[in-house]
Amino acid sequence: MFEELENAFTSSLEELTQAQTPADLDIWYKGSLGRKGKLNLMARRVGQLEPDKRPEFGRRVNQLKKELEKAHKDRQDQLKGIDLDSVLAADGLDVTLPGRRPVRGGLHPATMTLRQIYRIWGDMGFQIYRSRDVETDELNFELLNMPKHHPARDMWDTFHTTTPGVILRTHTSPGQIHAMREYFPEPIRVILPGMCYRYEQITARSEIQFSQVEGLAVGTKISMADLKGTLVNFTRRMFGLERKTRFRASYFPFTEPSAEMDVECILCSGTGCQVCKYTGWLEILGCGMVHPRVLKNGGYDPAKYSGFAFGLGPERIAMLKYSIDDIRYFWSNDLRFLKQF
Ligand SMILES: [Zn+2]
Numbered sequence: 100m101f102e103e104l105e106n107a108f109t110s111s112l113e114e115l116t117q118a119q120t121p122a123d124l125d126i127w128y129k130g131s132l133g134r135k136g137k138l139n140l141m142a143r144r145v146g147q148l149e150p151d152k153r154p155e156f157g158r159r160v161n162q163l164k165k166e167l168e169k170a171h172k173d174r175q176d177q178l179k180g181i182d183l184d185s186v187l188a189a190d191g192l193d194v195t196l197p198g199r200r201p202v203r204g205g206l207h208p209a210t211m212t213l214r215q216i217y218r219i220w221g222d223m224g225f226q227i228y229r230s231r232d233v234e235t236d237e238l239n240f241e242l243l244n245m246p247k248h249h250p251a252r253d254m255w256d257t258f259h260t261t262t263p264g265v266i267l268r269t270h271t272s273p274g275q276i277h278a279m280r281e282y283f284p285e286p287i288r289v290i291l292p293g294m295c296y297r298y299e300q301i302t303a304r305s306e307i308q309f310s311q312v313e314g315l316a317v318g319t320k321i322s323m324a325d326l327k328g329t330l331v332n333f334t335r336r337m338f339g340l341e342r343k344t345r346f347r348a349s350y351f352p353f354t355e356p357s358a359e360m361d362v363e364c365i366l367c368s369g370t371g372c373q374v375c376k377y378t379g380w381l382e383i384l385g386c387g388m389v390h391p392r393v394l395k396n397g398g399y400d401p402a403k404y405s406g407f408a409f410g411l412g413p414e415r416i417a418m419l420k421y422s423i424d425d426i427r428y429f430w431s432n433d434l435r436f437l438k439q440f
Contacts, residue, residue, distance in 0.1 A: 212417040228289040230274035238273040243353040256298040267296035271313035279397025286318035317406035326407035354387025384411035
């Protein structure tokens, strides 16, 4: 009996090594460990033994069953491994191949320039102030010292909406009024970035939509010298320490006096080229002392307060910095252009 039991165990173990598929394993399990399997059939015959041998026999049966269970589990794992190997071989998957690089987007050149502008003004204590793209005629023109039929309105070709008096802002300057009314009577140091819209012929030099960054400083004893010093500092950081600048008298309805600021041509360093039209200078921004009437409209008493303002075009600056010759590239979403940055 004991010998028969050992033989049954050994033959079961041998059969197990021949099982090749999960189905083979199931058949083997039934035949060896199932209710009517070899081991259980042996166990049932325990009555044929002398009573004193029975416990030992029972213990041995359980022991061998456990060993077979373990062998079965091992074989199962082994077959799974073989299975995976054959699947991998069949599919020809090469896990050593380097992965494909995910396509990563980049920042738009206008955004890059904007962020650089933010950083420079931020370092000088200017906060970003945002206001809406859709404005009223009153804020876009009237409160900025351009009453209806004022000839200066011709400087901005305007998009009107179907609602009378509601327009797309032609410049970021209405933000000045918003900021002043919000901050009064505190001193103000803000830049107002945003998109502006003008009904214009689209050419290499003008678009119907473009970014603008307005700047506004209001306080007591702010003079033209502060305006010049601040703007010169800005251009030095934007275009390089050695870059020369100059101011030219100009006219804007909302500043008095007004000026335009030029920076020495980046391409020819002032010797004259096509981009600067052989003048050696590039115009980069308009500026001036906030007009007393505008201060008053913002809530500040012009007898007590003064301020300066400026407006610059990030796309224009990006064009100068990266030698881009056509402003239409910015918003036409041509990847061949955008991928270069
Ligand atoms: Zn030049």
